[in-house]
Amino acid sequence: MVNPPFSAEVRGAITLTWTLALREVRAQYNRTALGRLWSLVNPLVTIATYSLVFGLILAGQAPPGINSKLHFFSLWIAVGLVTWTFLSSSIAAGMSALLGNAGLLTKVHFPRVVLVVSAVIAKAATFLTELSVIMVIVAAIVGPKIFLMIPVLVVFIILLAVFCTGVALTLSIVVIWFRDIEHLWGLFSQVWMYASGVVFPVTLVASASTRLFQDGISINGQPIPLLAVFRANPAEQFIEAFRALIYDFALPNWDIWLMTTLWACGSLTIGTLVFRAKQARIVEEL
């Protein structure tokens, strides 16, 4: 057999990934006349609602930006929210990419992984648009210093996308055998959002922990390690990183660098292993 050169196959897969991602993006934007503008309305409304509920009514406070001296709850929420939205929506889209494209899978051969990756990339496009809008607003308020953060921002966007791809790869396989995972995921991600500090700062968790201890609720005489549990959450770590960069104009702490990198690598490793092990049987189980 004259094997086509390895690189040609990989190149084909990359082209296909882009084509599919572009199709997704186009399908999202082309549905309405206002297209791209509309796609920003949804996050805007959510941000406004959260700012109103958590900022104004519940009097939530965000710590002022370290270097930026920003003190603007809505922006603080916005950074957390778009990061979270990318994380949860890309995992959701990636996990249903195989089931949703059954028609393609049963008729044409192509690297199956392409479907999952392109779903994540399509969501990343939305994420980039939203991040750019936020950065332009921040720049308008504080000045263009924020654009210095772009190189580091790119690193974290890639780390986050890798993390999401890994989770999506795993779940895309699991969901073929257990269809109700898709539904359970919807429930889980609601809880996860609140556990990730999208709408309240980490200081609240710390004070809740102390309060519980003062009320006499403890484990073996130690305070319940609420904060540690909270900070073990990868979504929280990623959101902290993006807030540091965009809201504080500061480099994330070394432990965030380390943890997010570990989460990304771990997730991708598991995802790849699971996908490799089961991809031969995807089609017949659809």
Next chain:
Amino acid sequence: MSDFAVRVENVTKTFRVYTDRNQSLKSAIIARGRNKFEEFVAVDDVSLEIPRGITFGLLGHNGSGKSTLLKCIARILTPNSGKITVDGRLAAMLEVGSGFHPNLTGRENVYLNGAILGMSKKEIDRKFDAIIDFSGVERFIDQPVKNYSSGMYVRLGFAVAIHVEPDILLVDEVLAVGDMQFQEKCTEKFSELKADGRTVVVVSHAHDLMRTFCDEVAWLQNGRVIETGDAMGIVDAYANKEHRARKVESGGVRFGSGESYVTKLEWIVDGVDTRTCHTGDEVTIRAHYQSEIEIERPIFGTSLDSREGVFVWGHHSRDAGYVVSSIKPGTGSIDVRIPSLPLRPGTFDVSFSIQDRTGTHVYDALQRAIRIDVLTGTPIESGGIMTFGSSFENIQPPRPIAAG
């Protein structure tokens, strides 16, 4: 390059057939264990070698594993064991749809499908007009494909697949959906591919197509190959088996319910039953029949096939407007008169059938009962299997005719 486009070695593919399948986590937890399943062997230790540049057919009853085997070759399914080597660019047309996205327009789908089949954007740009032209759906190209008819779907899908210019094309049953015009286009395209030295693998239940079109076929039964080789012999054997046909001592094979049957077939020239004749002869085909029952308005049919398997001609009494009110129990005969035999020299087989008034029930079909040789007669024309009695004339501008 090896001599084989596709080589299948000891391939086995099993499916899990679940009893009482429930694909939910909830039930898995409640049932505390995996679903019960049995392994079903759809393709059983199959080995095939498909030579480069031929048209290869897969024959077999429903569920015999043809589509499964094609999907394994197309790398859509992964066999449990065995090895498949494919030498060259491969495109597959499997079942209806070919993976179009219902909400995208025909145009967008062409680009998407092309990319999936491995074409670059530039390549698709270049071939776009040809694709649309071949598909014949240009009027609907900017409409979402969910509004297409199933035939249009297949046409567009097939058009894209063919323009990948594959070295190996796999086709599963798709032709059945297209209309006549499209089927002709496709068979034409197959011939073209064949002439280019490309390999086509087809699955079809249309025996005529298989017989004339394929060079070689494999006959699958319950996932196993029971025969491979020269198409004509195997297709006939298969068709006859399917019809529960029996060999007839005097020649040919027959199938049918048998209440009424052809006892003898004659090829009469100048009043003599013969097996040789000449182009232009007046011929009478006389069928002697015996009937156990009375048949109202029977339809008598006859046909000629060339030795190579081309269906040359067929005619039946209903189309001829010759409706007999009934035939009574007993024996009798019927003639079909051919005033001037328009066949060029060659060897042909004659078949004859008796059917009920609707043409749906076959009392007897005696196939290839007699073989006749046509020798040179008049008119003499240059090639092919037919003579038209044609002439050359009217040279412009006028020139003297040197010989004629």
